[in-house]
Amino acid sequence: MSVGPLDDETVEKYRRAGEALRTVLDEAAAMIEPGVTHLEVAEHAEERIYELADGPAFPVNISIDEEASHSTPSRDDDTEFDDGMVCLDIGVHVDGYIADAATTVDLSGTPELVEAAEEALDVAVDAVGPGVDTGTIGGEIEDVIRGYGYTPVLNLSGHGVEQWDAHTGPNVPNRGVDRGHELEVGDVIAVEPFATDGRGKVGEGSKEEIYGLERERSVRNRQARQVLEQVTEEYRTLPFAARWLGVSRAEMALRRLKQNDVVHGYPVLKEADGRLVSQAEHTLIVTENGCEVTTA
Numbered sequence: 001m002s003v004g005p006l007d008d009e010t011v012e013k014y015r016r017a018g019e020a021l022r023t024v025l026d027e028a029a030a031m032i033e034p035g036v037t038h039l040e041v042a043e044h045a046e047e048r049i050y051e052l053a054d055g056p057a058f059p060v061n062i063s064i065d066e067e068a069s070h071s072t073p074s075r076d077d078d079t080e081f082d083d084g085m086v087c088l089d090i091g092v093h094v095d096g097y098i099a100d101a102a103t104t105v106d107l108s109g110t111p112e113l114v115e116a117a118e119e120a121l122d123v124a125v126d127a128v129g130p131g132v133d134t135g136t137i138g139g140e141i142e143d144v145i146r147g148y149g150y151t152p153v154l155n156l157s158g159h160g161v162e163q164w165d166a167h168t169g170p171n172v173p174n175r176g177v178d179r180g181h182e183l184e185v186g187d188v189i190a191v192e193p194f195a196t197d198g199r200g201k202v203g204e205g206s207k208e209e210i211y212g213l214e215r216e217r218s219v220r221n222r223q224a225r226q227v228l229e230q231v232t233e234e235y236r237t238l239p240f241a242a243r244w245l246g247v248s249r250a251e252m253a254l255r256r257l258k259q260n261d262v263v264h265g266y267p268v269l270k271e272a273d274g275r276l277v278s279q280a281e282h283t284l285i286v287t288e289n290g291c292e293v294t295t296a
């Protein structure tokens with residue numbers, strides 16, 4: 001069934017991406033326990049995504065404790081899960097149509113922080129509908145999280161998704177704002193409350209394992225050219241991981257591409273006080289009656 005400006009086929013692709021993501025997210029979350037490596041979980045999830053859908057919409061994000069986003073294992077990463085707060089954020093696409101969802105696995109003994117993000121997401125999903133302002137949704141998210149005695153991460157927000165674009169407008173804030181964007185039937189958005197026991201602001205760390213194409217232009221270096229070929233053919237405008245690149249000395253090729261403004265990095269985002277961060281996320285389509293959560 002078509003939804004507003006989205007035709008049947010498009011809606012069906014969003015649904016298939018969401019269903020695949022639900023399966024993969026549950027499987028990957030169930031693997032997380034002390035002694036298992038981040039890389040095992042990321043690689044399992046990404047393999048399953050290729051079995052169930054067309055590919056990842058971005059590398060599997062595994063963010064520990066104060067990390068909020070953009071953390072993915074490197075090629076030879078042997079980091080194991082320990083006693084941390086683990087945010088698991090996964091994206092799937094079918095013909096470029098994206099599902100984006102996250103869950104938090106608490107190995108730290110702070111379950112209320114996870115509940116705060118999850119309840120905020122539930123309340124936000126209930127509030128979504130045509131004519132609703134994203135600023136109002138942000139206010140609902142903020143109220144729930146503050147009710148738990150925590151702070152929403154104020155400078156991270158939900159977002160729209162479009163074909164081959166994992167991060168576009170409208171912005172869906174995690175705080176009340178006076179004027180956001182009035183949602184319309186057919187908008188596809190990811191809502192993602194983050195809760196923290198810190199001040200609620202993230203900044204860029206030094207680690208960088210995720211990259212995205214900035215603009216296509218010819219490069220002379222052979223390895224850099226091979227990387228660019230793989231990216232434009234397989235990932236297009238979707239973010240990719242350094243460890244996905246098939247060429248030897250991929251890291252050096254990436255540095256060259258960055259210097260030439262062909263790709264840009266996504267540094268890991270960390271809570272400024274170095275405290276714990278939890279996250280919950282769903283992708284949904286705004287419908288006449290409210291919304292359809294594709295990742296439920």
Ligand code: MN
Pocket residue numbers: 089090100101102192281
């Ligand atoms: Mn996400």
Ligand code: MN
Pocket residue numbers: 100158159190192281
């Ligand atoms: Mn998202």
